[in-house]
Amino acid sequence: MKIALLGYGRMGKTIEQIALNKGHEIVLKVDENTVNYDITIADVAIDFSIPSVAFNNISTCLKNNVPVVSGTTGWLDKFDDAVALCKQHNGGFIYASNFSLGVNIFFELNETLAKMMKNLEQYQISMEEIHHTKKLDAPSGTAITLAEDIIKHSNKSNWALNVTKTDTEIPIVAKRIPDVPGTHTVEYSSQVDTIEIKHTAHNRDGFAQGAVVAAEWLVGKKGLFTMKDVLGLK
Numbered sequence: 001m002k003i004a005l006l007g008y009g010r011m012g013k014t015i016e017q018i019a020l021n022k023g024h025e026i027v028l029k030v031d032e033n034t035v036n037y038d039i040t041i042a043d044v045a046i047d048f049s050i051p052s053v054a055f056n057n058i059s060t061c062l063k064n065n066v067p068v069v070s071g072t073t074g075w076l077d078k079f080d081d082a083v084a085l086c087k088q089h090n091g092g093f094i095y096a097s098n099f100s101l102g103v104n105i106f107f108e109l110n111e112t113l114a115k116m117m118k119n120l121e122q123y124q125i126s127m128e129e130i131h132h133t134k135k136l137d138a139p140s141g142t143a144i145t146l147a148e149d150i151i152k153h154s155n156k157s158n159w160a161l162n163v164t165k166t167d168t169e170i171p172i173v174a175k176r177i178p179d180v181p182g183t184h185t186v187e188y189s190s191q192v193d194t195i196e197i198k199h200t201a202h203n204r205d206g207f208a209q210g211a212v213v214a215a216e217w218l219v220g221k222k223g224l225f226t227m228k229d230v231l232g233l234k
Contacts, residue, residue: 001219004028004042006057007049007072010134014208015046022212030057039064044215051075051137058082058093067092067218071099071211073141083224092218096227097141098182099210104227106199110146110186113197114153123188123195124165125150130175130183138174142184147172150186181207 001024005012008031016026027041032053039045045061047054051074061068062085070093079095086093098104117123129143139147139161147159147170159170181201188195201207210227217230228234 001025001216002027002041002043003215004030004039004045004061004066006030006045006047006061006068009048011048011071011204011208012046014204015048015211018205018208019212024212039066042066044069044219046070046211046215047072048211055082059085062086062089062091062093065089065091067215067221069094069096069099069211069214069218071096071207073097073144074137076141076144086224090222092221092223092225094214094218094225094227094230096210096214097145098207099214099227100201100206101210101231102206103142103184103199103201104210104231104233106184106197107145107149108233109197111149111153113186113188113195114150117188117195118153118155120188120190121155122190124190125154125156126165126171126173126187126189127159128173128175128183128185128187130177130180132180133176133178135176138176139172140174140182140184142182143172143174146184146186 003026008029045066045068047057047070049072054072054075055078058068129140156170157168161172163171165171181204183200185198214230
């Protein structure tokens, strides 16, 4: 499989090593200084760029019939435009706030727990996410996904960053600490006890492995997909 890497930072380099170890070929490495590249030489593209260029990267792929997997967060104000482009060009597109297998299992646990807690109003919901200091967006895309999945099964209407607990919002605390790949905690607290689920990433390999697996799965497919499709969780 010929892979284009859109974004060649730490995640891009980790993806490169995992892809090469699996026998794939990296035919293109694009960073902020790359211009006039030919995306059509790739069978699939993996985008781990930055929020300001992610949508342009995805658009370029979809317009040129190259399936694209994106793990960049912080650009989702244009997500609906990307979906429209995917449909318009009959492309293949997977976006995930987190490609880690463990995190996607954590997403499923989070939804299941939210359903169980829905009518237990004595519990206050809160979340915390911790990432490395180079992460540009806050809260993380993973935290937003967790919050949105809780909202679907609760009386909460929104999430809010770094606020005190309210009746309508899920408060998310975002911390930036050097060399932390990613930790996410969901807490239900009452006067008598606390229920907590937590996922801690030890390194970036899980994210990168999942992105390569998603790219392998996407080649030859048309449509908009998620990691639930890739992992058979639907």
